[in-house]
Amino acid sequence: MMDWDWSVIVEYKDLFIRGLLVTIELTVVAVAVGMVIGITSGFMRISRNKWFIPAKLYVDLFRGTPLFLQILFFHFAVLPTLAETFGLEAPDAMISSFVALSLNSGAYIAEIFRGGIQSVDQGQLEAARSLGMTYPQAMWHVVLPQAFKQMLPPLGNEFITLLKDSSLVTVIAVNDITYAAFVTAKNTFVRWAPYVTAGLMYLVLTTILSQMVSYLEKRFQTNRY
Amino acid sequence: MKKRLCIIILSIVAMLVAVTGCSSQKADNSIVNAGTNAEFPPFEKLEGNGEITGFDAELIQAIAKAENLQLDFQHYGWDSMLNGVARGRIDMGIAAITITDERKRMYDFTEPYFEAKQVILVPKTSPVQSLNDLKGKKIGVQSATTGEKVVQEAFGKTYPGLQRYDVVSSAIDDLKWNRLDAVVVDKAVNLEYIKRLGEEKYKIIEDPAIPEEYYGIIVKKGNRELLDKLNAGLKKIQENGTYDKIYNKYFWEN
Numbered sequence: 001m002m003d004w005d006w007s008v009i010v011e012y013k014d015l016f017i018r019g020l021l022v023t024i025e026l027t028v029v030a031v032a033v034g035m036v037i038g039i040t041s042g043f044m045r046i047s048r049n050k051w052f053i054p055a056k057l058y059v060d061l062f063r064g065t066p067l068f069l070q071i072l073f074f075h076f077a078v079l080p081t082l083a084e085t086f087g088l089e090a091p092d093a094m095i096s097s098f099v100a101l102s103l104n105s106g107a108y109i110a111e112i113f114r115g116g117i118q119s120v121d122q123g124q125l126e127a128a129r130s131l132g133m134t135y136p137q138a139m140w141h142v143v144l145p146q147a148f149k150q151m152l153p154p155l156g157n158e159f160i161t162l163l164k165d166s167s168l169v170t171v172i173a174v175n176d177i178t179y180a181a182f183v184t185a186k187n188t189f190v191r192w193a194p195y196v197t198a199g200l201m202y203l204v205l206t207t208i209l210s211q212m213v214s215y216l217e218k219r220f221q222t223n224r225y
Numbered sequence: 226m227k228k229r230l231c232i233i234i235l236s237i238v239a240m241l242v243a244v245t246g247c248s249s250q251k252a253d254n255s256i257v258n259a260g261t262n263a264e265f266p267p268f269e270k271l272e273g274n275g276e277i278t279g280f281d282a283e284l285i286q287a288i289a290k291a292e293n294l295q296l297d298f299q300h301y302g303w304d305s306m307l308n309g310v311a312r313g314r315i316d317m318g319i320a321a322i323t324i325t326d327e328r329k330r331m332y333d334f335t336e337p338y339f340e341a342k343q344v345i346l347v348p349k350t351s352p353v354q355s356l357n358d359l360k361g362k363k364i365g366v367q368s369a370t371t372g373e374k375v376v377q378e379a380f381g382k383t384y385p386g387l388q389r390y391d392v393v394s395s396a397i398d399d400l401k402w403n404r405l406d407a408v409v410v411d412k413a414v415n416l417e418y419i420k421r422l423g424e425e426k427y428k429i430i431e432d433p434a435i436p437e438e439y440y441g442i443i444v445k446k447g448n449r450e451l452l453d454k455l456n457a458g459l460k461k462i463q464e465n466g467t468y469d470k471i472y473n474k475y476f477w478e479n
Contacts, residue, residue, distance in 0.1 A: 014383035076395075080402045090402035093388075172395070173365070173388035183389055186304060186369035187382075189311075189331055 003190045009197050012184040019180035020201055022094075026166040026176065027205075030101035031159055037102060038109025045114045055110070062107035068168050071100040075172045097169040105162045112158060116151035117143060149220050156213030160206050167202075177201050256295045257451065259285055260315040263300040264392045266417045267475045268321040271300055280413075280475040281319045284338065285442070287467045288458035303369065303391075307331075313445045317455065321411060323371045323438040333446050335455045337439030338468075343375045345430040346400065346408045346415045353407060356432045362386055362406035365396030372409040375435055397422070413476060 009016065044055035062070065075096035083090045120143045128138035167178035181198035185191050261281060263271035269279040277300055289296040301309055309315035311331050323341065324334050347353050353362070356379050366372040368389035376387050388405065390396045397418050399405045408415070412429070419427050442459075444451045462468045 012383060014385075018383075018385070076398050083402075090404055092404050093399075171391060173390050173399075175385075179389075183368060186389075187373070187377075189307075189327070191308075 003192050005188070005190045006193050008184055008188040008190045009193055011188070012180060012194075015175060015180035015183055016177070016197065016201070018175050019177040019198075022174060023163070023166055023176045023201075023205065026097055026101060026169065026174075027159070027163045029098050030105050030162055030166070033098070033102035034105030034109050034162070037106030038113055041106065041110040042113025042117070045110060046117055059107045059110050062104050063111070067100065067104050067165050068171070070104055071097065071168055071172060074100045093169070093172040093174045096172060097166070097174050101162065101166060101169075104165075105158060108158050108161075109155065112151050112154045113147075115154070116147040119150045120146045152213065152217050152220065156210060156217075159213070160209055163205055163209060164202060256297050257289070258314075258316045259289075259296055259298045260301040260306040260309055260318045260320075261298065262303040262306055262320040264303075264394065265321050265411075265414055267413055268411075269300075269319075280339075280471060281321060283471045283474075284462075284468070285319045287462045287471065288455060291461040291467075292454045292458040294454065294458075303367070307369075307443075310443050310445055316444065316448070316451060318443045321414075321440050322443055324441045325371070325374075325438075328443070331446065332443035333448065333452050334441035334443055335452060336459060337441050338459055339440040341438050341440060342412045342431065343372050343409055343435050343438070344412045344415050345432065346397075346410065346419065346427060347406065347430060348400075348403075349426055349428050351406065351428075353430060355430070356409075356434060359386075359407055363388060363404070365390060365399055365405040365408040367391070367393045367396065367410060370410070371438055372411070376409055393418070 041055040041058055044052035045059065075093060079096055079099065080090040124142055124146065125138050128142040129135070133141065167176060169176055170179040170182055173179070177198045181194040184194040188194075261269045261277060263269045263277045263279075263282075265279075267279055268281045269277055272278055277298060282298065285298060286296065288294075299315075301315065303320065306315065306318045306320060310318045318332075321339070321341070322328070322334075324337060328334070345353065345356065345359070353359060356375070359376075360380060363386045364376050365388050366376055368391055373387070373389055376384065380387065388396070388399070390399075393408075393410055393414060396405065396408045396410075400408050401422060408418075410418075412431070415429055419429060442455055444455070459468075
């Protein structure tokens with residue numbers, strides 16, 4: 001039984017429009033905050049300073065547990081308890097989603113960053129240092145430009161994964177694209193139209209995102225023949 | 226190399242056989258599959274040992290006993306249960322299901338077995354006195370229930386303050402943390418949750434404008450045979466006092 005009753009999409013269109021905006025908002029914030037967290041902890045991971053060991057713990061914790069669990073954990077346990085301790089109002093589901101998604105993507109970005117830097121031959125840094133550059137100078141002018149090229153494809157992957165995984169926040173009643181489909185399907189008993197609509201919306205977003213990444217990849221490609 | 230390939234293929238085949246072996250159990254026609262959503266105390270609740278207890282659970286066992294039905298009673302979750310019955314994967318569903326015209330198009334209902342009403346759960350300090358006072362406020366409901374319908378009818382299908390959860394307990398949690406202003410759910414369920422939240426901190430508002438509703442057991446549309454048996458069983462236990470006994474066990478104190 002394929003129920004293609006598209007009128008239900010019109011009936012619930014406000015939810016889908018709101019869902020589109022919320023999914024974009026979640027992805028943009030989580031990518032931005034995740035980049036900051038990821039770059040910081042990525043650098044901590046390559047440092048030999050023992051004070052930066054917690055960075056490894058952070059990465060292991062957030063890569064080693066499901067995002068779904070992290071969302072539930074932050075929304076129903078961590079954030080309300082923190083708010084209570086400081087006498088504040090418990091932040092709403094949107095904030096919980098930002099926190100969980102940013103911390104999760106931060107952990108993956110940290111690993112992409114570390115991998116990118118370590119993929120650059122050690123000799124490059126040594127050569128730059130022997131020319132009289134300081135460590136930060138050598139990092140900035142010699143290692144990072146080469147590393148960045150290596151990082152772009154996995155970063156693009158991570159952003160696309162994040163965009164799709166943001167759908168998990170439906171469980172804490174955040175009105176994203178999946179929530180719109182789920183509410184429409186449950187209320188109307190029409191299943192095909194809402195889920196296919198949501199799927200198409202995600203496809204459009206991921207296509208735009210991957211186009212942006214491949215543009216950047218081309219831009220930074222140096223070894224063209 | 227060839228040997229290893231053989232072993233891999235053999236084990237995949239063995240797994241497939243095991244999986245299909247599991248799914249073909251349904252061929253036994255004498256067993257009636259009953260589904261529920263065991264997250265709606267006091268109607269149904271999943272105990273730590275995996276057993277489903279509650280008013281509906283005891284009622285369906287009593288009906289099955291009265292009609293000599295072999296019952297396989299399982300928790301499926303709300304949506305999977307509704308879907309399963311509609312597609313005939315599950316024979317019947319009992320989960321505080323309100324009889325509505327929309328649902329009647331999809332399922333056949335037994336005679337009503339419970340009269341219910343949607344009520345509003347708010348903190349004691351809340352100024353809310355009726356459904357209309359909730360306008361502009363954040364309201365939590367369980368998705369695809371009559372609680373959701375009541376709010377949708379009052380404020381529109383896509384009202385931004387309406388937050389739908391897959392389970393009631395998540396909505397109750399968010400009410401506890403003041404992320405919601407109210408939760409609209411069945412009276413018996415709210416009475417159960419208010420006990421856990423603390424009766425000194427929360428109150429229940431009954432709005433006369435919200436109509437009464439009735440619960441029924443659903444079967445796949447056209448499954449006359451099972452429907453007749455269930456109705457007959459329900460009648461029997463109502464006449465011999467079993468229904469009252471179960472009812473009093475769960476609701477008398479309220």
